[in-house]
Amino acid sequence: MVDKRLTIQKIKILEYLHSVHSHPTADVVYEAVKKHIPNISLATVYRNLNQMVDSGDVLRLEINGEYHFDGDVSKHLHCYCSRCGKLVDVFNKKITDYAIKNVDLPGFEVSNVQVLFKGLCTKCS
Amino acid sequence: MVDKRLTIQKIKILEYLHSVHSHPTADVVYEAVKKHIPNISLATVYRNLNQMVDSGDVLRLEINGEYHFDGDVSKHLHCYCSRCGKLVDVFNKKITDYAIKNVDLPGFEVSNVQVLFKGLCTKCS
DNA sequence: TATCTATTGATAATAATTCCTATTAAGTGA
DNA sequence: TCACTTAATAGGAATTATTATCAATAGATA
Missing domain, CATH: 3.30.1490.190 (Ferric-uptake regulator, C-terminal dimerisarion domain)
Structure with missing residues (x-):
């Protein structure tokens, strides 16, 4: 029984978040991952980011009316x-x-x- | 020379924020102030709330993709x-x-x- | 390899916030 | 007190970040 599948989209999104310390917005993540998966959808990026936040693998900060994502979930x-x-x-x-x-x-x-x-x-x- | 005018709208907005501890959103402030100024505009509420945040008279918190406003600016x-x-x-x-x-x-x-x-x-x- | 179904891509829908502009009304000084 | 200047407002349109929808696609399992 499977209920969470590991897709290239998820892998590349997480890889990107782990490679930067810039707290990118969803749109910035989208542009970055697009270089590896040209036809990825912005909805997919949002969907996966939220899923990662829910599972505790990614941190979400709210600054100036925008969500910023952080791949570093250690206390800081x-x-x-x-x-x-x-x-x-x-x-x-x-x-x-x-x-x-x-x-x-x-x-x-x-x-x-x-x-x-x-x-x-x-x-x- | 005048560059900031005290309007009834501002007064009622601040009065409301000081009367509650519920951290209302702009929309809730709007509905509350409407009871005193029936034809107040939502844009006016936003404009003044942001102005008050900039001047340090009001605190703005971002929770779940929404702004919440707090009339208590003491450290808490x-x-x-x-x-x-x-x-x-x-x-x-x-x-x-x-x-x-x-x-x-x-x-x-x-x-x-x-x-x-x-x-x-x-x-x- | 066939099957099952979670996930995706594309786009429409939603909703919070800001922008625009003619009109109104605070504050100032005569 | 009154007229004048212009900051602020009302109303609604515009913007923009995020979410929902759904047919098509592709991971995982046996």
Whole structure:
């Protein structure tokens, strides 16, 4: 019995996400994967990205009304420049660990913490 | 010389945001303010909400592809139930303070930290 | 290799947000 | 108080990211 099939589309999408640290939007992923699978559909990209988010293999961030996808699901934070739009990773396990340890939400079962620093990057400030 | 005018629309929008803790979407704000200003336009609500976000008088959260607005701009965290969609405030200054103190981003000027806990609420888990 | 059915490609549909423009009304100064 | 300037509004059209639909295709299993 099969209920999830491994297709070239899925492989190439995940491969691309693992090869970059740029937090691409679905459209950017689409353009990149198109180089390997010229007739891939944008719907397929969205469909698979959402599936990967649901299964926990990909992270989805919402910035400025758009979804950004991240192939790195290890605990890390993000930093966003409000002026130029640059979005970068921040590896600081201390902060997420501290947050989870101290949050104290009786009954609430935390599965994920998202931390986003907004401000101005070196070039823009 | 005037460059920002205080209109009834703005006043009612802000009044509404200050009266609730439900993190309404633009549409919900629109329906609420309509009770006071029946012919207010949805575009006006969006225009003013965005203006308030830019000026720092209102907070904007992105959850599930929608903007949610929060009239409380004091430092606090948010907690979101992935199943029922409930979004609640978490007042825990320790965590944001710790995050800002420990983030260590040379050159980056942090103006705001957003912390979102995702998981299952008491009823849903 | 034949079969089953999950997945795809193409495109239509949806929905949140922004844009456009004639009209209205805040704020200012006479 | 009143007229004037122009920022802001109402209403609706336009835009755009994302999702739904469905016949055709291609993974997995035996």
